[in-house]
Amino acid sequence: MTSIQTEIFTCVLSGDVESITGYFEREGVTDEAQEKDMCGMKDEVGRNALLTGCMLGRSDVVRELLTHGARVDEQTVRGYSSLHLAACWGHLQTVRTLLELGADTQAETFRGERPVDLAQRYSRTDCADxxxxxxxxxxxxxxxxxxxxxxxxxxxxxxxxxxxxxxxxxxxxxxxxxxxxxxxxxxxxxxxxxxxxxxxxxxxxxxxxxxxxxxxxxxxxxxxxxxxxxx
The missing domain is CATH 1.20.1270.10 (Substrate Binding Domain Of Dnak; Chain:A; Domain 2)
Structure with missing residues (x-):
């Protein structure tokens, strides 16, 4: 992994959207992002920067990552997408942001569960609705x-x-x-x-x-x- 992947992941954890914006706007970074996944660093269970931001409910961070090339429907090895994680953790605004930016409502986990199924299972009523x-x-x-x-x-x-x-x-x-x-x-x-x-x-x-x-x-x-x- 590259140092910039580590820095972006750290900014996601802290919610520092301004620094993330700065990385993408820095000269040459945009071209690099087209060639290499700058959000590619993953934690121990396979969540990259976008998936982690969705789990934490950081809507501004999520929007920034997606605007600069993050893949909205990328899934973990067990099939959890950004929308699954935002829904099951009850982050309504993040769910709305993902839907606005084209997230797939029909993506399934390894258990065959859609985002709405997880929202209902964990009683995240607003997200389910x-x-x-x-x-x-x-x-x-x-x-x-x-x-x-x-x-x-x-x-x-x-x-x-x-x-x-x-x-x-x-x-x-x-x-x-x-x-x-x-x-x-x-x-x-x-x-x-x-x-x-x-x-x-x-x-x-x-x-x-x-x-x-x-x-x-x-x-x-x-x-x-x-x-x-x-x-």
């Missing part, structure tokens, strides 16, 4: 992305009007996600249900096409097998 809301939001966003992919796939044979319906529905939900304040899990579930209902006829049509194509492929394969036997 925050993560459940984040998962509901991500579920809606993933569904919107799924529909957008359908629209852009030329093999789906959607009509112009069907594409317009899908595009308008996705835009409406994206705008809602961006503008809504003080949303609840129920709000996101309702929005997901609404877009599903709006697009149900189109998706049913695509599902029927897919089943037809699968049956055609099975029939074609059967004919091929029969031909192989005959000849």
């Amino acid at each position: 925050c993560l459940i809301l984040a998962e509901a939001k991500q579920d809606l966003m993933s569904y919107v992305a799924f529909v957008k992919d359908l629209v852009s796939d030329p093999e789906k044979n959607l009509t112009k009007e069907e594409k317009n319906i899908c595009t308008r529905a996705c835009s409406a939900k994206s705008d809602w996600i961006q503008s809504v304040k003080h949303s609840t899990v129920s709000d996101f579930i309702a929005q997901r249900k609404d877009i599903e209902n709006t697009l149900q006829p189109i998706l049913s049509k695509l599902s029927a096409q897919c089943k037809h194509q699968q049956h055609f492929c099975i029939a074609l394969k059967s004919l091929h097998n029969v031909g192989t036997i005959l000849y």
Whole structure:
């Protein structure tokens, strides 16, 4: 390990975010960070600077490390991510910071536990509620992305009007996600249900096409097998 890795790790332990900023802003340090993991020093159980900062609930330190290249979803050998550690130690602001910066809510430990599972197991109610809301939001966003992919796939044979319906529905939900304040899990579930209902006829049509194509492929394969036997 390098001396700067040791210094950064020490600053994380003490919460000295100003010194960490200084290390990254120092001439030449930024280039070095791109070539070498400056947060790579680990403690005796495999926690690096970011993971340690999350365990301690040092949100400002965490944001600084992530801004300068730390990997938000890096996990220990047992699968504990930054979000797992912040959640199970009950650091709500750190959980929010990690979610804002793209942490994976579905990462699993060696026991198959997600961050929300640890928050619930250790009765970190605020963190659990925050993560459940984040998962509901991500579920809606993933569904919107799924529909957008359908629209852009030329093999789906959607009509112009069907594409317009899908595009308008996705835009409406994206705008809602961006503008809504003080949303609840129920709000996101309702929005997901609404877009599903709006697009149900189109998706049913695509599902029927897919089943037809699968049956055609099975029939074609059967004919091929029969031909192989005959000849």
